[in-house]
Each structure stands twice: as structure tokens, then as C-alpha cells.
Amino acid sequence: MTSIRRRVLLAAPALALPASARAQAPWPDRPIRWINPGPAGGAGDVLSRLVGDRLGARLGQTVVVENRPGAGTNIGMTAVARSAPDGYTVGLASIASHAANKWLHANMPFDPEKDFAAVGMIALVPNIVVVPPQIPPRDLQGFIAWAKGLGRPLNFGSVGIGSSQHLAAAQFGQITGIEIIHAPYNQAGQMNTDLIEGRLDVLFQSISAVSGMAQAGRMRPIAVSGPERVPAFPDLPTMREQGVDVTTTGWFGLAAPAGVPEPILARLDEALAACMEEADLRQRIVAGGSVPRMMRRAEFARFMAEQSERMGAIIRATGARAG
Incomplete structure (x- = not known):
């Protein structure tokens, strides 16, 4: 048998494999798309990058970050949910979306x-x-007194309906009895400008989006809407x-989309x-105003389910709604 004939016979089994098996390549073999369903410049954008x-x-x-804001994260996360379950599209889940x-x-x-x-x-x-x-x-009590003396509702902005900013403000209004009007934004920068120029009365804003302006005196921090003080503003109650x-x-x-292989x-x-x-990454997350909190897959799934029940109770109590 000639050497050419032998090579053809040896190659035959591989050629007979199904096309799907031959085409399957190790993952990942091309860039991954990371969808951030929030605005550019917001906390989600900073963390995504x-x-x-x-x-x-x-x-x-390469992981390519794509901002797809709108509809309180629903536009971006719909794109994730409808993507092929092949591991090449992931999305930033949040208190709003999940x-x-x-x-x-x-x-x-x-x-x-x-x-998901x-x-x-x-x-x-x-x-x-x-x-x-x-x-x-x-301070916060001074702001409450000021707001009650305005003779009109408070105007506040957020990155979208269902965001932690929106829900914190809704809780604030429900607890204090102050009427507040919500304006959702697709641009964190425009929302900050509107506050500085007095078109908005208050923001419950992500620290990464306003820390520089707050420290420069362009806006005044009066409280943290979370269970603990934050490293970026340790003296702020x-x-x-x-x-x-x-x-x-x-x-x-x-x-990731449901159906991605195990x-x-x-x-x-x-x-x-x-x-x-990674210590350097954790430090950069803290410097951006967030608190690193790692959870693996199973724990994160349980956390999101628990958060959904908690947010449901808050939303029913405040009467918040979309539209």
C-alpha cells in the first residue's frame, strides 16, 4: 500500500464524524459580549469595564462591554435572555432586572x-x-424639614424604574410622607447636571457617579442609603x-442566558x-464607590430569589409602579 493510500485510510474515520462534532471548538475561541443594561458612566458601567x-x-x-440602557434594564437584559446560549453573551444582573x-x-x-x-x-x-x-x-433631617416647607413635590432622578435609586427614594417618600416625582434618565451625566443646576432636588445616586463632584462641592452629600457607612465617605451617616x-x-x-452548557x-x-x-481589582471596585461581594453560582441564584421577595414587599408598601 502506498504511503498516500495509507494516509487517506487513516484520515477516513475523522472525515466520517458528524459536522457538529468536527466544528465544535474549545470555549472561548472569540470575544465575549458583556451587556450592561444601564447608562454609560453609571456604577454598572464602571463595574462592567x-x-x-x-x-x-x-x-x-477580549470581553467587549456593550451599553444597552432603557426600560429600567429590561432592554439590555432582554437582549441577554434572547441571545444564543453559547457562552458568548453575558449580562449584568441587578436589583432592577432580577x-x-x-x-x-x-x-x-x-x-x-x-x-437566565x-x-x-x-x-x-x-x-x-x-x-x-x-x-x-x-443633613437628612434638615432636608426633610426643607422639603416639607416647599409647598410642592420633590423632584428626583434615577437610572430607571426599579433601580435601587428609584426604590430608595420611593421608600423615603413613603416613610416621611413627602410627595416625590420620579424622572428616569438614560444618561447619568445629564441627571447630575440637572441636580447641580437645581432642576432636581435630590438624587439617590451611585457613589461612583458623583464622588468627584461631591468632594469638589458641586453637590452636597447628606446621607448614605444603605445599611452601613461606605469607605468613600466614612464620616457620612x-x-x-x-x-x-x-x-x-x-x-x-x-x-448568562438559560441553556448555556454546564x-x-x-x-x-x-x-x-x-x-x-485579585487585590488590585477589589481596591479599584472600592475606589469606585462599590463594595466587592463575591458569591458563586448557587449562592447568587438564592440571593436573587430572596431579593425578589424583599423588593416585592417594598414595592407593595410604597405603591411604586412602572409608568
């Missing part, structure tokens, strides 16, 4: 439990209560410390957990 960069280094592929929205929207475009697979938690995102520098209040029991805080984690989910889980152990 910080963590996405490190995740890409761990996986050996806890609050199903209680706020009559017709959700996705099921937050059935249409949890990958892992990344961080808690406390909000800071900031007011325009030209108004007199210096929480709302609870100032007599208003609002402890709603944001959080972010990574989710080996890919396991590798994503391992890579994300390894990223979250």
Missing part, C-alpha cells in the same frame, strides 16, 4: 428566574443621597442613623471568582 477586563484576561479572550422589575411591570419581556443562569455576584452598590449645593440643608429607616442598596452580578457556566464561575480574589 473593570471586571470585564480582568475576566477577559482569565479566559484568554428583583424589582417583575413587581413593577405588568408585561415583562423575560422571566428573571427561568430565562446565574454566574456570580460582583458587588454591592450603596447609594449616596446628594442635594444641590445652593439649598440650605446640611446612613439614612437609618439619621432617623429614616431606608436600607435599600444596589447590587450587581453576572448572568462546562461553560462552570468555567465562567471559576474565572469570575478568581477575578474577585
